[in-house]
Amino acid sequence: MSILNNDVLYLIFKEFRNDKKSLFSCLSVNKTWSEIIISILWINPWKYLKRGNEKILSNVIISHISDKSSERPLFNYISLCKHLNLNEIERIFYTHIQFEKIKNDIFNLFINQNTKYTHLYIPRKFDYEIHLIPEAKNCFSEIEFLSCDASIDENILIGLAEICKSIKELELFVQMDNYNYGITKLIENQNKLFKIHFIIKYTRNDNSxxxxxxxxxxxHTNTIKYFKLTEKSMERNFQKICILELGGNFSNMTLNSVEDLSIPFLRILKARDAPVKFLTNLIESSNGYLVEINIYYINILLTQKIDNNKIIQTIYQNCSNLKYLRLLFKSSNILELEKLLINCKYLDGLYIDTNLGTMDWKNLFNILTESSPISRHPMLLQFLQTGRMIKEYNDLIEKYKSEGVVKKFHYEEYSGDYFDEFEWIKVKKNY
Structure with missing residues (x-):
């Protein structure tokens, strides 16, 4: 029974893995709770590391390689770890001690026969041949997530390609002229590649x-369902993508490259500064599968020129199953918004960007009241706007909350995160 109880406790505490404060508060309840929570915290200890506490964590790590048994920790914390973050390891040890003197000991400590990692993070210009450590094959054979920079030693990637063949999610950073052919070998050897994060910065075109x-x-065109990229080349081969995130500069994309682009099973679309023609083609080709659209503009010239009515029209004509929408709305879009509310009967969350002046809030809420189907649940609203302007209409918003038009309201001021999740679906999505 005690084993069952521990298993149940583990499942309960695991639900709080993103709530550091709650987990830490339970550490001192009793030994059983402490052991269970420690096993959860050390799955990814780097996640809970606060700036300024690097010395504490480095001391715990070093205690594992002490020759004196009295200095060793009560738990083998390293064996609990599933995320090997070499970025954080280098950072905390370079900060506090002479890392070069114990580098071999540290890497051999983490890469051991008793630990199997699921996540691996490799820093820029990394040249330590971790794949040659004897226990590397055991440690890395079940890697599901890899984050690396194209500037790392090519031999390391080629070595990992022979070990890691079950990567589901790949995050690749490419800087100026970091054309590493080892990454192509790594990609080719995967059996279950599902997500691609392709972040390109300051590169020159190298066609080869x-x-x-x-x-x-x-x-992997049949298995990749999530594609994130920051360059303006969009391939037509990936037609089975369900989630597409475009986070780069697409304002100069030529129409010839997108006019016949089709992603018929697309369910989630996130785009920054993408041209209207590109967006409308994607939306039209989605066959009504889209449930979330998140379109953001930081280019002021684009916000002034954009034909937002065309985007809104395309959405309500092709996205009858839409649940969440984030879009720039102008005063001139009110009538089209009304049509969107009528046609998108499942719309549950609306995130309005109003960075081109004030919105006619009273008219907006009248539209929400009159155009929303009677059967629909109250709307969840989120705004990107200055606090001063929102506060002026606080009473109006509260009025519509009391009348059941608005279920939850949230606003935020301008931030640098262009793809903030909708506030109400940050924890869990049901699609």
Whole structure:
């Protein structure tokens, strides 16, 4: 029975893994609780590391390699770890001690026969050949997530390609001229690649590299469902993508490259500064599967020129199953918003960007009241706006909350995160 109780406690505490404060508050309840919570915290200890506490964590790690048994920790914390974050390891040890003197000991401590990692993070210009450590095959054979920079030693990627063949999610950063052919070998060797995060910064076009790189990706066109990229080349081969995130500069994308682009099973679309034609083509080709659309503009010139009515029209004509929408709305869009509310009967969350002046709030809420189907639950609203302007209409918003038009209201001031989740679906999505 005690084993069952511990298993139940573990499942309960695991639900709080994103609530550091609650987990830490339960550490001192009793030994059983402490052991269970420690096993959860050490799955990814880097996640809970606060700036300024690096010395504490480095001391705990070093205690595992002490020759004196009296100095060793009560728990083998390292064996609990599932996330090997070499970025954080290098950062905390370079900050507090002479890392070069104990680098071998630290890497051999983490790469051991008793630990199997699911997540691996490799820093820029990393050149320590971790794949040659004897226990590496055991440690990395079940890696599901890899984050790395194209500037790391090519031999490391080639070595990992022979060990890691079950990567589901790949996050790749490419800087100026970091054309690493080892990454293509790694991609080719995967059996279950599902998500791609492709972040390109300050690169010059190297057609030979991109040709080989894209060729390695094409092998996974049937399995990749999530694609995030920050360059303006969008391949037509990935038609089975369900989630597409475009976070780069797409304002100069040529129409020829997108006019016949089709992603028929797309369910979630996130885009920053993408041209109207590109967006409308994607939305039209989604066959009504889209349930979330998050479109954001930081380019002021684009916000002034954009034909927002065209985007709104395309949405309500093609997205009858839409649940959540984030979009720039102008005063001139009110009538189209009314049509959107009528046609998108399942719309549950609306995130309004109003960075081009004041919104006619009274008219907006009248539209929400008159155009929303009677059967629909009250709307969840979130605004990107200055606090001063929102506060002026606080009484009006409270009025519509009391009348059941608005269920939950949240506003935030301008931030640098262009793809903030809708406040009410940050914890869990049901689709």
């Amino acid at each position: 590299f991109w040709k080989v790189f894209k060729s390695s990706l094409f092998k």
